[in-house]
Amino acid sequence: MKRWLRLSWRLLLRDGRAGEVSLLLVALIIAVAATSAIGFFTDRMQRTMGQQATELLGADRVIASSQTIPAPWVQRARAEGLLVATTAEFRSVVLAGEAMQLASVKAVDAAYPLRGQLRTAPQPFAEGQVTSGVPAVGEVWLEPRLFGLLELQPGASLELGITALTAARALVYEPDRGGDFYSLAPRLLMSMEDLERSGVLQPGSRVEYRLLLAGDSPSLERYLTWLTPQLSDNQQLITLQRGRPAISRALERSERYLGLASLVAVLLAGVAIAMGARRYSERHFDMSAMLRCMGASQRDLLMISLLQLLWLGLFGSLFGLLLGWGLQEGLVQLLRPLLPGELPGLGIKPVWLGLATGLVTLAGFALPPVVRLRQVPPLRVLRRDLTPMPAQAWLIYGSAILCLMLLMWRYTNSVQLTLAILAGVIMSALALGGLLGLLLRVTVHRLRTRTLSVALRFGLNHLLRNTQVTVGQVLAFGITLMAMAVVVMIRTELVGRWQAELPENTPNVFAVNILTEEVEALEQFLDQRQLARSAVFPMVRGRLTQINGEPARQVVSEEGRGSNALRRELNLTWSVGLPETNRLVSGRWWNEGTEQTTPLVSVEAELARRLGIEVGDRLGFSITGVNLEAEVANLRSVEWESFRPNFYMVFAPGVLEPFASTYMTSFHRPLDNPEVGRELIRAFPSVTVLDLEVVIQQIRGIVDQVSLAVEYVLLFVLCAGFTVFFAAMQASLDERLQEGALMRTLGARSGQIRASHISEFLLLGALAGVVAALGTETISFVLYQEVFDIAFSWHPIYWLALPLLGALLVGGAGWWGTRRVVTRSPLGVLREL
Template identity: 45%
Template sequence: MLAFILRSLWRELASGELRVLLLGLIIGVGAFTSVALFNERVHQAMTHQAGELLAADLLVQSSSSLPEAWKQSALGMGLQLAETTSFRSMTLAGERLQMAEVKAVTRGYPLRGRLLVAETSGHSEQPRQTPPERGSVWLERQLLDRLGLKPGDDIQLGESRFRISGLIIEEPDRGGSLFSIAPRLMMNPLDLPATGLLTVGSRAEYRLLLAGDADALEVFRGWIKPRLQAGQRLLGPRDSRRELTSALERAERFLGLASLVSLLLAAVAIAMSANRYARRHLDNTALLRCLGASRQLITRIFTGQLLLLGLGGSLIGLLFGYLVQHLLAALLAGLFIQQLPPPTLQPLLLGLLIGLVTLIGFALPPLLALRNTPPLRVLRREMPLPRLSRLAIYGPALVVLTGLLAWQAADWQLTLLVSLGMLATLSLLTLVAWLMTRMLQRVSPSGGQPWRLGLANIARHPEVSIVQLVAVGLGMMVVLLLILIRTDLLDAWRATLPFEAPNHFLINVQADQLVPLEKFFRQKNHSIPVIYPMVRGRLHSLNGTPVDAESYSQPRAKQLIQREFNLSWMERMPTSNRLVSGHWWNRTDERGWSVEKGIARALGIQLGDRLAFEIAGQTVSALVTSLRTVAWDSFEVNFFVIAPPGQLDVTQASYITAFFLPPGEEAFLARLITHFSNITDIDVGALMQRVRSIIDRVILSVQFVSLFTLLAGLVVLLAAVQSSLDERIREAAILRTLGAMKGQIRTAIVTEFMVLGAIAGLLAALGATLIAALLADQLFGLSYQGNLWIWPVSLISGMLLMGASGVLGVRSVLQKPPLQQIL
């Protein structure tokens, strides 16, 4: 049996019977695998880049010194280590005092990213992985200016004096703590005891930085978690900043969506090719039935062929995808900060699984229907392929494929939205195609006009026309959707972080400084930023029940309960926020809380719940009146919890604002800090550049991924044209026998396919626009304005592609004698 299956499979491959199906499988698996491999490598690189904001791959943060046993265990697991100790202290230069963020670093810091230090103001910066020499310190320019010092001068810290030996130009994990309240001073940890600043009860933050192999990091993560105590946290790249987390989440969704649409196109192409293959084997199957072959034997033959074809085609597709992603990585090597990490085996195994599941799920059902072919077809060749319920044969495949899509995209919401959009588009295409064939039944082919014959052909083969229109429309819709994602949605994402987005935060602004600060901005011809009040409070109770960190299982929820919230009040909602439920206050005497949706989900807070915050020894209680989403990567001033004006008048507030400082305006900032000595400036420009870098790399990745998806779309188009090729060739040969000219046949075919292509193009544009708008609103949190150019482009593309494919598909009938084609 196996030998017979192999011989028949080889014979049909050699004769071209299975070439379209094999091509669809190879392109589908190759496109998906190349996308999955490249996306995985890009994601690993972006996560590694995100680790620069921690200066490590993983870190343990503690309010007390960390046990030596933890460090030895990490070393035993093959991890690299570095340590930092941070605290705030006053520095002294002559009669000038200034608060500083002191940070003692060990050799090896940073493990990720760059620490750039200029030895003197006149020398270029150099990367360093060793601490300052004993007796010397490095300062940020801001601290140097405030104290009126220069490199080489002395500065007093605690009971010790140090020489300023360098300027800190770039510190990788500086952006990971937005609300640090003073400029940086970096020192050697061996000098700490002499300062006398760290004693029993001193407030300091101890960090153990780790880097190394991902598996070793996971082993350490599992080992350390049960040993963490109160005041200790385990942080990864995603925990460093909410702005970066938001960017990475969007990146994953964009790249996951690209993989998703490639796989959908592969499934459509395979289903179309398999249906044509089954129809072409009706006669052979009927002959086998006449010779005594049982249904079970026919099932084994075609199932065996399909499995062998699936295994071979999937392996070729895997090799193709692996080579393509290497070529792509080589082309983009210079655009990434570091070399892309090597791929893992998981995408290859998943690609093989998807190839087999897709082929079996979408190609096996029509082949199984062949076993019901009646032997009578040997005499009556007009008998069609036995019918099976499409829901019954494709339903399980769709369920399995949807599960694989959700697993690969790691996002059920993304998969659900795209799947529902595809289903809606499929239903609309089917309905329109059915209505079109019904309407064209009134068109008579008589009159000698070839275009009438082309329109009549659509109605004469209603089922074939419906299948072609649906397949082409669905394929075009997916390609257009990816184009919209690559252009409109990614541009909208980039627009959330424009060039003039705020890159400096001012904190510790006092109430009596509001008017002078606005006056200062006005006098210096700078736009006056919006200034927000801020008080700190701890969540006290939820619906009258005191909150307890131990009652929450999620680490993030525990951390939120243990920390103090930055609370604010305002009349109008910030522009970077969007209301998702409830209402914003519309009365000056209204009380309530507006809570960010993510934190509400983490803490189990719902609309209408009563929250009580403890602020300066007093409790403020109100109902949750609205939930908001916050664009954290906009770098605007944002808050988890907001109240209406007047509700938080229980303590004196400080104020915070953010503004854009153009390059070359450093003198303005220096004058501002000198004039308002208590105000602290936070420069987040470096962090913004990192987020922009992630956005640019995602956009570049999606642009290249779209090439693979376009290739898969062309296979769908080829399969759709091939699905009715046999009938078209036979009809064209009969027309030539009856005296029709080549030009008339060509015109009829072009008319038929161009009409199908035009309708498919318009409906594809509609479906792609609606799905893109849905994804932008519900998934990516972006504003989608739509794009008018997609309608004419889709219409013309559909007409040209289908028209050209139809002519190319039957070109042989215009070159060979009709008798040869019929026989």
């Protein structure tokens, strides 16, 4: 073994000095550098975005319960090393002199909040400042509009239950402000100690207790594994996905994109490694034959080759990791003004993944051609035409497919999705290969029938000389272009969609509890001030009680029983047309003016999935003690992140009108016009105004960071793609040098040889562009529908741009890679034969 190690190391050093492993090493380094740079950067960005996103919950995880949080739960959490805080939220009447107002009271302990920070102001509607701590005993913080409703000034006294409290400051922002925005009463924040002596809560009071948890992921997972089986129907675990669907959707899509981009970069680098390994093995036939003549066995050659790959893999992977670290550090410094403060330190996970990716990629794509060296016959030292039999097809493709499966499984974390993608890729490659062979013959044949120069005819003949090789090259170039095009396309769709979801005029103020007689006056108030607003929607409170005549909680799945839609009253509305930012998924919308014999209702698609509701089902509702049954007419997808009025249930006109209702709307308040909120409260005292500008700015900041990560990950993918072009040119360089030397010996001019190469590569690139356009549309359709949940549309521009781009890229790479053919001395090349 020591002998093999020494010899393999000495031979690798010799090859390194001679430049024999340059292409293979460069491809490996770029593969690891690209993936590790993506890994380092995205790992730090994702941890930062995850930390910022948890600020919108006030914690990493939240347990909500209608009963007091059991003391053993708190003790176990602290024993696991977790940070713990408790809150209690309920509605109660607050008194101030002769004035009274229903308020949303929130009592917190001294540890609140675990993530994020409170913002308060000394006066109502003043600019908020970060505040440490919570209200002191005997003090409360009031939402600015509550000061106006109670006609209070800071420092005045108010009554809650049997306790007198001082309204000390104006509450501007809570990191975990959530719940039902459409019916929130103005907030009052108080100490948990004051809650106990206020006497407000009595047996039977409606209150929501929350246990806030924060800590490292392993401790959280251990604790939740212990706690989850103990949760009852009136208790639930709230995560970012449940608590903030707008943020979770952006983060989920970004994680899928970054995983896809990393996979594409690895696969492109793998193709480059395969091409480099083939050239490396062919250039080592003579050395292997010499070793066989000196007594080396096939086992010796195999072990030496494997150890050389191992040395190469370790060195290339370590150097690639170092380069990847440097790239991401440079990127972080370049983007420092745009990044969210200090990023977390480097994690160990990207290091191991980078090493594993480099070794697996090298083994999967380089092992079959290198193993071929052990079959070199000793007689080759006398007869240069003797070459070993090529590796079996099952070994070459099986090794690559196994490598692809491992890599895709690592980046998708789904065996089913991995097998589905792999089957689709193999079937597409076979179908495209056959189509390419036919297309190549037809295209080249038609061009050959025209009057062309000698150089162009020679380039076209070179394409037909070995159809299998040409088809393989077109597929390689086409898949490379396709991979880059898919990544660019999805990046454009995601960033455009995120920016469209939160434009500059996104509604940042909700006006709810609008009385019927105030609707027209409020619309005029907003329109006169030229404030962009959404439609005004009526709102009725009701509870979903039955599905197809059966109690709803009994017929739904376990996932459905945990839905808030069955735990509380829903906001119900009616509308003639499909609401803005809603999209019909199935069923038909009701027609305006058409009489309905049966009450109809439209259900939000995701809720329908959780509850097992389909078009045609009958839903039973309880509205102010009155039972109502309606038939599901259609299912809608809803953009909850649009910050416009959205509803789970939308009824047809004429169904809910008999019930008492209030109205709601949302509008955009310019940042330089804070007086609008105060004017609205003064003009309409009964209207509840919710200012969400702080929440929107935080969400927009997270989305901007996600978009930034997507933008720069794209650069690494493009670098990996260009590596394939370079490797492809180098893989055929020896053959082209020999052909060029013979042609120049026979009288061909350098210009003719260069023209033949350029024409060949231009046609190769154009054909690869056609393949890339077809594959891009097919793969993007699957990814949009199944992975990113984006509506698919055709992209005609890619059918025009990709063939042109392919011709330019492949033609340019071919010109650059084969320039030595016309500069090397023909005599020097022929002497090497």
